[in-house]
Structures are given as structure tokens and as C-alpha cells.
Amino acid sequence: MLVQKRDVGDASSGPMIKIKVSHGSYHHDITVPAHYTFGDLKRVLAHETGLQPKEQRLLFRGKEKEDMDCLDMVGVKDKSKIILLEDPASKEKKLEEMKKNQSLLKAYEAVAQVRAEVDKLSQKVVTLETMMRSGTRFADKEFVVLTELLMMQLLKLDTIEAEGEARAQRRIEVRRVQSFVDTLDNLKARNSNPFSNSNNSVSVTTKWETFESGLGSLCSPTVPLQTSTKITQEWELFD
Template sequence: MRMRNNHNHSNKTNGVSSPISSGGCRTAEPGSNEWEMRPGGMLVQTRTTASDRNPVLVPTIRVRVKFRSIYHELNISSIASFGDLKKMLTGPTGLHHQDQKLFYKDKERDSKAFLDIVGVKDKSKLVLMEDPISQEKRALEIRKNAKMEKAAKSISQISLEVDRLAGRVSAFESIISKGGKVVESDVLGLIELLMNQLLKLDGIIADGDVKLQRKMQKSSKVC
């Protein structure tokens, strides 16, 4: 009985069954981490290395893209989208990514589609073409924004001038409220200046937010 108790005690440490076999070799139970005996008889689980905890890296592929008569080779993540590839092609081709049409296996691919999903692999070949419709739309948008910016700047300058003239109007009102008199020519001159600013506003061709801003300025003058 004493010998059996000693044997059982040697295979337990703080109530935890030891995975060390009777032959003294380290073993591991299925589904559990390996154990190791430290100096002094302490039993601990074997630590995993940092590499064991690292996720699998996404591979990088090299694709060939033909644009006009030139081939461009690029390294890109295999799980990237065609939109990502278009942005990478902006530099070497000088073509804005919104003006590009990418073809793989004779079929245009959407920018939101992923390379690996449609079968693009290492050394795959693609074709890049310009999108004239997109170019025209973007050019119109740029011109529209430039026109609106210019109109907004002009309205801002008119607004500053109106504020200055409003100060003169307040001065006239103060004089009249105190029983004073204002020279008629000064009043007529101020009205003329205000009308000139109103004509400038009418000359500004604008729409959207700028049109609303212009309407507000005209309303302030009437008041």
C-alpha cells in the first residue's frame, strides 16, 4: 500500500495529473498542450513560439497590365480589389483611376471586385483602357466646381462691401433718430452704391449653394 501511494503521488503535482509516463518521457494528451519539467521538479506547460501565433501572411502576386502598347508589371496583394489596382496604375500610366477600365479575360471588371475571386493569380495578364465617358464627366465636374468657387468668392467680396455700406446706413439712422438731418445727396449716393452691388449679384451665374447664398445677399439688401 505504501509503495502504491508513493507511485500515485509522483504522478501528481498540486492535484494536476502529470503527463510524464513511467519511463520518464514527456508526453501530451490529445487536444492538450505539451508539458515540461523545469529544474526543481516544477511541471509547466510548454510555451508556444511567436511564429505559432502569427496568422498566415497574404501572398503578393505580380501581374502584367497592358496599356496601349506598354506593359506594366506590378506587385499587389492577391486579395486586393480592382479599384486598388487602378490606383496603383495611376502613377505609371498618368491616367486617373476613375478614368480607367480594367479587363481580365476579355471582360471588364468592376472596381469593387476582388482579384482572387475572379481568378487573378501570379503572372496573370490584364488590359487597361481609357474611359472617355468618365473623363468627360470628371472634366465637367471640375469646371463646375471652379465656376462655383469663383462665384462664391465674388459673392463674399460683395458681402464685405455691403457690410461696409450697412455701417453708413446705421450712421444715418442714428443721426435721424436724434433729430438731426442727413444731406440728401449722401443718401442718394449710398442708395446708388447699394444698387451697384445688387447688379453685381445679378451678374453672377451660379447654382446650388452659391445660388442660395446670392439670394440671401439680395434679401439682406432689400431689408
């Protein structure tokens, strides 16, 4: 049980009264001027309890009092007892905010754990790519296993319920995983057919050389030329 005392005002402001305010298992001994209103008392209690005035409900003799009611006018005297209750709506709102904050923190932690795993896997992807550039070839199993591990992290991200900034962080990690999976697909294709890109370039070059050689343009006039000669001969026979 916690007992706190607080003296407010002085004798020149009028007669002072000491009242006992019960708040759950806590009791507060408050000394205030008798002419104070219940609204004034709430402001004093805000410093003692941490509850804002709008979050407080004060009961005297079993009835809730309005903020404008004066202590002495409703019968509050020295050593009177007043009950302090937290407003139910305010209490429920605090509980909701607490749950939301806990959920947000949980989402942040879950995303951070996935990020750490993705960072480790990304190093393996970079290592594969670097070694392939130097001519090293790998079994397809290396790419398949690494892709499956990344997809497992993607599934973990899908199960995380997040709002606000936590959702944005989750979206970033999803894109990272997808990017690494695409990279592995490309590396696997290059590993299976390391000369596929060079073959394509030769094919394109060959087409351009054929086009620029003018062989097609030489063949086209040949047919009309023969036809023209034939027609001329037919006219000569007709004459």
C-alpha cells in the first residue's frame, strides 16, 4: 500500500481540508482548499497518479461528481473519502494502444530476424556469382538449395502481420528475396549453358553481315531482268 501526501495552496486562499482519495489499492492523502472544484482536484491527482483529468472519475458518497462541483458545496470536509476510478473508455484505449505497440514490436523483431538470414544467404549468392565469373562451374543442386532457403524466408515474411513502418520494412525484405531468387535463376541458366550468350551474339552479327552484304538486293533484280528479256524476244517473234 502506497500513501502519498500533497499540500496545495496556503491558508490565505481559504480553509484547507485534507481528504483521502482511494485509487484501487493506493491511497493518496491530499490537502487542498475547501473551495476547490472536483476539476481542480483532478488536476492535482494527475500529478500523483499519472492519469489525465479527462481519464478520471471521482465519486463522493457513491455518486460521480462533475468538474464544476465545489468540494465544500457538496459536503466534502476534512478527512472525507473520495474514490478515484479510471474512465473505462480511456482504460480500454490504453489497452488497445499497448496491444498495438506490442504487435508492432513483435513484427519489427520478426522482420529483423528474416533480414539477418537473408543477409547470410545473400553472401552465398555473391560468392557463387564471383566464382562463376572466374570460370568455376557448379552442380545445379547448389542453386536449387540456395533458392529453397530464400523461399523459406519469403514464407516467413508472408506470415508476419505488420502495420505502418513495420509493413514497409517487410515489403523491402520481400523485394530483396525476390531479387536474389531471380539472380540465382540467371546464374543457374548460365551455369548450364555458359556459351549461350556468345552464340546469340554471333548469330546477330551474322544476320547483320548478310543484310549489309547486299546479296538480297542483287538477287531481286535478276528475276525482272530475265522476264524483261523474254518479253522482248516474244515481241520480236510477233513482228
